[in-house]
Amino acid sequence: MMSSIQMSGRDELLERFLDASSRGDVETVSVLTSQSRELLNRRGDQGWTALMLAARNGHYEVAKVLLSNGCDTSVTNRSGQTAADVAQFWGHRHVVRLLAGGCDRTRDLRHLLPSRAAEEPDTYFNRELLDRKSDRRSDSEWLAAKQASPETVFLLFHQLNPLVSSRAEDAEDGRPDMRLCKLRAPAVQELLKNSDTVVVFLGVEKQETGDGLLAWFALDTEEDPTELLKAEDPSCFFLPGAMPGLLRLSDDDAGVVAQARSVLAWHSRYRFCPTCGSSTKVEDGGYKRTCLRAGCRSLQGVHNTCYPRVDPVVIMLVLHPDGNQCLLGRKKIFPPGMFSCLAGFVEPGEALEAAVRREVLEESGVQVGPVQYVSSQAWPMPSCLMIGCHCVALTTDIKVDESEIEEARWFTRQQVIDALVKDKRAVFSMPPRQAIAHYLLKHWTGFNANL
Ligand SMILES: NC(=O)C1=CN([C@@H]2O[C@H](COP(=O)(O)OP(=O)(O)OC[C@H]3O[C@@H](n4cnc5c(N)ncnc54)[C@H](O)[C@@H]3O)[C@@H](O)[C@H]2O)C=CC1
Ligand SMILES: [Mg+2]
Numbered sequence: 001m002m003s004s005i006q007m008s009g010r011d012e013l014l015e016r017f018l019d020a021s022s023r024g025d026v027e028t029v030s031v032l033t034s035q036s037r038e039l040l041n042r043r044g045d046q047g048w049t050a051l052m053l054a055a056r057n058g059h060y061e062v063a064k065v066l067l068s069n070g071c072d073t074s075v076t077n078r079s080g081q082t083a084a085d086v087a088q089f090w091g092h093r094h095v096v097r098l099l100a101g102g103c104d105r106t107r108d109l110r111h112l113l114p115s116r117a118a119e120e121p122d123t124y125f126n127r128e129l130l131d132r133k134s135d136r137r138s139d140s141e142w143l144a145a146k147q148a149s150p151e152t153v154f155l156l157f158h159q160l161n162p163l164v165s166s167r168a169e170d171a172e173d174g175r176p177d178m179r180l181c182k183l184r185a186p187a188v189q190e191l192l193k194n195s196d197t198v199v200v201f202l203g204v205e206k207q208e209t210g211d212g213l214l215a216w217f218a219l220d221t222e223e224d225p226t227e228l229l230k231a232e233d234p235s236c237f238f239l240p241g242a243m244p245g246l247l248r249l250s251d252d253d254a255g256v257v258a259q260a261r262s263v264l265a266w267h268s269r270y271r272f273c274p275t276c277g278s279s280t281k282v283e284d285g286g287y288k289r290t291c292l293r294a295g296c297r298s299l300q301g302v303h304n305t306c307y308p309r310v311d312p313v314v315i316m317l318v319l320h321p322d323g324n325q326c327l328l329g330r331k332k333i334f335p336p337g338m339f340s341c342l343a344g345f346v347e348p349g350e351a352l353e354a355a356v357r358r359e360v361l362e363e364s365g366v367q368v369g370p371v372q373y374v375s376s377q378a379w380p381m382p383s384c385l386m387i388g389c390h391c392v393a394l395t396t397d398i399k400v401d402e403s404e405i406e407e408a409r410w411f412t413r414q415q416v417i418d419a420l421v422k423d424k425r426a427v428f429s430m431p432p433r434q435a436i437a438h439y440l441l442k443h444w445t446g447f448n449a450n451l
C-alpha cells in the first residue's frame with residue numbers, strides 16, 4: 001500500500017517533469033532536476049525522456065539544463081531514436097548541434113555567418129564624390145584663393161540642415177527627390193564676412209575642369225537665412241530636420257552631406273576649448289580647432305579634442321543558432337511595423353566584438369558568440385560611424401530592455417524576404433534601403449535582384 005502511494009507520487013513528479021520539458025518551462029525543469037536527479041533519464045508512458053521532448057519542441061534552454069545536469073544523450077525511445085535524432089527530424093538544428101556536444105561550440109556556430117560579399121556595398125552616405133585633399137588643408141593661401149574663385153561650390157547649412165531644391169519629377173517612392181543647392185561665392189559673401197562663420201573645406205572634384213581643380217566648401221549659419229534666400233533661386237529651402245529628409249538625397253549628394261554635416265556639427269558643439277574653456281581658432285580648412293590660451297594643456301602633444309569627432313556605433317544582425325532566424329527590435333520612435341537591427345555606441349576601452357555582445361545582451365537578453373564585421377557606414381547624426389556586423393546567438397530567450405526597445409523578436413529568413421520584396425504576407429517592414437541595417441538583412445538572406 002505504502003509503496004504504491006510512493007510510486008504514484010514519483011510518477012506524478014515524472015509527469016510534471018516531462019510536461020515542463022515539453023513546454024519549455026526551464027524553471028520547473030531546473031527545480032525538479034535539483035530535487036530528483038533520477039528523473040533525468042527516465043522514460044514516460046510513451047517511452048520518451050525529458051530530453052527527447054525538449055528536442056521534439058526545439059527547447060534549447062531546457063536541453064541545456066538537462067545536459068548540464070549530466071543527462072544521457074544516448075538513451076533511445078521505442079523507435080530507437082535518440083534526442084538528437086528527434087531534434088534532427090523536426091528541424092531544430094540548434095538543438096542538434098547542442099546534443100552533438102561540439103566541444104568548441106563557438107567555432108561550430110561560425111558556419112552560420114554569411115560569407116563576405118564579393119563587392120563592397122555602395123551604401124548611402126558612403127560615396128566619396130570629392131577628393132578630400134587633406135594635404136591642402138594647411139595651405140591657407142591656396143584655400144583663400146579657392147574661396148575667391150568664381151567656380152568654387154559652397155554648400156549652405158542652417159542649423160545643420162542643408163539647402164536643397166526639390167525635384168518633383170523624381171518624387172516617386174524611395175527615389176531621391178532633393179538636390180543640394182550649389183552656391184557660388186557672391187551668394188555667401190555676406191556670411192563669409194562674419195568672423196563667427198566657420199568654413200569647412202570639403203575637397204576638390206575628382207575630374208579637372210577648365211580652370212583646374214574645382215573646390216567645394218560648406219558653411220553653417222545660425223541666423224535666419226530668409227533674407228539670404230530671397231536673392232537665390234526661390235525654389236531652394238533648408239531641409240526641415242535630419243530625418244527622414246537626409247535620406248532623400250542622391251547617393252553623390254549624401255556622401256558630401258555626411259562629411260559636411262558631421263564637421264559642421266562638431267564646430268557648432270565644440271566652440272570652446274574642451275580642456276580649459278577658452279576661445280579657439282579654426283585651422284586646417286575647418287578640420288582643427290586650436291585653443292587660444294597660451295599654456296593650455298591641449299597645445300602640447302596631440303589631442304583628440306582639437307579634431308572633429310567620430311562616434312563608433314556597432315549595429316548587428318543577430319542570427320539564431322538554428323541558422324534560419326534573426327533577431328530584430330523596434331524602438332518606440334520607429335514608423336509602425338518597422339523592425340531593425342540592434343545597435344549601440346561602442347564604449348571606451350571596448351573592442352567591437354565586446355560592444356556587440358554587451359549591447360545585444362543589454363537590449364534583448366540574448367547572449368552572442370561569434371561576431372563578424374561586414375561593412376560600415378557614415379551616419380551624420382551627427383557623427384556616428386556605423387560598424388555593421390553579423391553575429392550568432394548562443395541563447396534564444398528574449399528579454400527586452402524596455403527603456404530602449406519596445407519589442408524584439410526572432411524572424412525567419414522567409415519573413416525577412418517577404419519584407420524585402422514588400423510581399424502582402426510580410427509581417428514587418430524593413431528599415432529603409434539607406435540604412436546599413438537594410439544591407440545587413442539583405443546580405444544575410446542572400447537576396448539579389450536576379451532571384
Ligand atoms: N544606420 C542605421 O541603420 C542605424 C543607425 N543608428 C544610429 O546609431 C546610434 C546609436 O544607437 P543607439 O541604439 O541609440 O545606441 P545605444 O543602444 O548605445 O543607446 C543610446 C544611449 O546611449 C547613450 N550614449 C552612450 N554614448 C553615446 C554617444 N557617444 N552619443 C550619444 N549617446 C550616447 C545615450 O544615453 C543614448 O541615449 C543612434 O543614435 C542612431 O543614430 C541606429 C540604428 C540603425
Ligand atoms: Mg541601441
Ligand SMILES: [Mg+2]
Pocket residue numbers: 343344345359362363404
Ligand atoms: Mg543600447
Ligand SMILES: [Mg+2]
Pocket residue numbers: 344345359
Ligand atoms: Mg549603449
Ligand SMILES: [Zn+2]
Pocket residue numbers: 273274275276277278291292293296297298
Ligand atoms: Zn584650452
